[in-house]
Amino acid sequence: MSEALVVVGHFSRVIKGDGTLLFKPHLHDASFLEQAKHLYHHLFKTEFGITYIKEVAKGFHVRIAEVEKPYEAEYLVGEEFSLPRTELLGRTHDALIGATVANTAGEELGIVVAINETPDYPLLTVRGPRGRFAVPFTPAVARLDGDRILLLHENIFLQDDPQ
Numbered sequence: 001m002s003e004a005l006v007v008v009g010h011f012s013r014v015i016k017g018d019g020t021l022l023f024k025p026h027l028h029d030a031s032f033l034e035q036a037k038h039l040y041h042h043l044f045k046t047e048f049g050i051t052y053i054k055e056v057a058k059g060f061h062v063r064i065a066e067v068e069k070p071y072e073a074e075y076l077v078g079e080e081f082s083l084p085r086t087e088l089l090g091r092t093h094d095a096l097i098g099a100t101v102a103n104t105a106g107e108e109l110g111i112v113v114a115i116n117e118t119p120d121y122p123l124l125t126v127r128g129p130r131g132r133f134a135v136p137f138t139p140a141v142a143r144l145d146g147d148r149i150l151l152l153h154e155n156i157f158l159q160d161d162p163q
Contacts, residue, residue, distance in 0.1 A: 022059055
């Protein structure tokens with residue numbers, strides 16, 4: 001696995017005798033995970049197939065294909081799991097953290113370090129060589145271009161924090 005992985009959550013405990021686990025998402029908008037077919041162990045990059053996943057009040061009930069016995073599921077408790085950033089883009093705003101921001105000329109302006117949800121759009125905080133600045137993630141200002149964000153207008157306001 002050579003592409004960037006984003007941690008999407010962790011398994012908190014085994015909940016059924018068939019090895020079903022409770023998965024706690026780390027994302028703000030994680031309902032798309034119900035369509036996930038696999039997860040990657042974040043540290044080892046090992047792919048695990050998902051045979052069953054259902055959203056519940058406390059997260060997701062997940063059955064892993066490679067787990068045949070309840071004691072095998074115990075080994076996954078506490079472990080973080082990821083998905084490739086490319087699978088997350090367009091499905092959750094959380095996937096934009098760490099994405100490169102470039103202008104229309106292809107110059108890299110920085111990396112998304114935070115996202116704040118406003119009533120109308122996500123507001124991305126970008127940190128780059130020119131300082132820190134905010135980008136309203138709206139079709140008129142910025143859009144996804146593959147796995148990066150293309151800034152359509154450079155009329156951005158640098159903040160006083162050059163960190």
